[in-house]
Amino acid sequence: MKYTPIGLLVAAALWAFPGTALAQEVEDTEETEAVEDEGDTEGVEAGDEEDVGLGDICEVDPEACPTLDMKKEAAKPLDETIFAVQQRFIIKKRRFELQPFWGFTLNDQFVSHHAPGLALNYYITEVLAVGINGQFFQPFNNDSAFNAQVRRAARVVVPLTEYQWSAALNFTYVPANGKFAGFQNFIFHYDAYVVGGIGALSTRPIPVVDPDNRNFDWQPNIAFNAGVGLKIFFNRWFAAVLEVRDYIFLDKIENTVVREDNPADTNGWYGPDALTNNVQAQLGVSVFIPFSFEYRLPKAGADTSGGAK
């Protein structure tokens, strides 16, 4: 008689846990795939396993042998509570994030600075990362047709700047996590983050005022940056990233006045520095390394390993 409560507890656990596991996640094991392939036979197998487990209890203590009608229990309506965020879909802490991207200029109608870039972040905590990023602009600066039209129509020269490269040390904070159901059929997880940092941006003026005499060298400028981003996860180590970031720096621009007495004097080539905002949309992907991770706490009935096996 003293075994009755234990027997009931074990029986309840054996009955309840497998159902929960199937509802949440399915282990990517050979057994699972075999079950999926067998289709209708799966239910029979699951039932047999439960019968064996209950049979063991009945052998230990026949009085504790449960008399649950499994068909009736399975037909009961489910009223399971779903928490907004249960186990995070992805654990980022102590993982590296490699992020190749392409940046698109958003606010320069004269010269576009579309360029490839690469970022590397390390997540110190689940929500905070430190990292570096860089871009290579030099072959991709594009003097727009609009610029020439303004010069021709109004005979007004607007100083132009082209970029060579950038590099920055950044901190990323992830305040928001969420998930979307697509067409009520599948879900994907995403997070939103803010990022900021400091670095350098190498630029030089494009000589348009006195191109015959002026030839500028590349010069690095201190550049601060701040932005927001959205990361959409396709699995636990791969995501798409959309980010808008403003790179703020003091740009050295061409002097619109030419010294008639000595136009080759480099001291007269530069005008006053201009505070410049280079706003970029950055579209890329994120690869988290290592690919796999372990959850610290298990979710009831679920697989606790989170990555590629």
Place this chain on the structure above:
Amino acid sequence: MFKTLSARLFAPGILALGVLFGAPETAQAEEIKLTGPLAGAPAVRNMRLYRQGRVELSPNVSFTLLDEYRRQIIFGLRANYGVFDWLSVGVWGGVSTSLLGAHIDTDLTSDIQGVNAGRQCRGDSAPVQGDPGFIDCELTGVNLGSDFRNQVASLDWILAPQLTAVPFRGKLGLFNSLFVDSELYVFAGPAFVGLRQRPDCSEGSCTALSTFTTSATMAIAPTFGLGFSFFFNKWMAIGTEYRALPFAWNTGGFDVAGRGPSEQFPDGAISSADSQFKFNHLLSVSFNMYLPMDYKVTE
């Protein structure tokens, strides 16, 4: 109850990535085949139907992006009726700061006018042949009046009937403490755009001062975009959206085309050839109200 992202939708991409990274089995790890009592269950149970059968009223403010000569802030209202929770019909419209009499010019406009004013091309002491500024005045005679700001085009109002589809519904956790329902929607429709831009003039007549002004006109263009809504209770949400409004217009009132091969050289006239195709980007923020104030919930 949610089902996890189905790998079959991303099979080609994941397969390619698997080849790239040598870990094709990871893609399979994401595949979920629900079995047991949840097999065949809907992807979302007890889903709140924020839109179906309700009217959405959203006062909003839109900001134009990548403006060349004049920025606009558009004060608008969006009205939608949710035929289904995933499909709404409605209209968005608004009036701009320019229509309200407040012009927000870019630095480029100020720079051009600064140079133009310095030339005194049309003042009492206008340069004559031989003066340093004479050539500039001659060459810009078709393009610049006495005040460039008077000829800069402005977007005055927009009216856009549109369809809104909501393919993605979900929730957002903020600081692990605040959880809100959210949605990602897309929309499209035709737009009627009220403009003021420099009127057409023929070759030889475009140097007259009376042509350096703007007149009202209307463009019809497609409009489309996407947005997020974040619901704070049963009837209130905030939203942000991006909208594209592509059409051609002459933003500076310049003669830039009309002659030569492909009509890429000035012809001394202001015409439709001088209108340049622009994508016309807008970013909006909105406060959304839903009526009736209660929603239905799915099974």
